[in-house]
Amino acid sequence: MAEHRHLTVLTTTDSEEKAKALAAGAVEARIAACAQISAPVTSVYRWEGATQTEQEWQILFKTTTARYEDLETYIKEAHDYDTPEIIATPIVAGSGAYLAWLEEETRPAG
Numbered sequence: 001m002a003e004h005r006h007l008t009v010l011t012t013t014d015s016e017e018k019a020k021a022l023a024a025g026a027v028e029a030r031i032a033a034c035a036q037i038s039a040p041v042t043s044v045y046r047w048e049g050a051t052q053t054e055q056e057w058q059i060l061f062k063t064t065t066a067r068y069e070d071l072e073t074y075i076k077e078a079h080d081y082d083t084p085e086i087i088a089t090p091i092v093a094g095s096g097a098y099l100a101w102l103e104e105e106t107r108p109a110g
Helices: 016-028 065-078 096-105
Strands: 006-013 034-047 050-064 087-090
Touching (some): 050 065
Antiparallel strands (some): 006 087, 034 050
């Protein structure tokens, strides 16, 4: 199987303001080149033995596999959920120019 160098990483939160803050923090830290916020979505899930239905805002980060661990750590530390959703999906194909931009924007500063 080919090694994938680029990822999309999904998380959710319970307000637009929190979604914007998570997105901006990741982009400013250069652990994501871009973050898109979609909302509201309705999430139905089991938590602590009960079925819950809540409105949430999805954040889809674009990053590299090299920066994934930093992004995961950031989400866990900045998020107010006990167990935030963090799902990474490999980008198997994409525009060469876009993927080059993604790599450039996620290079650590310095």
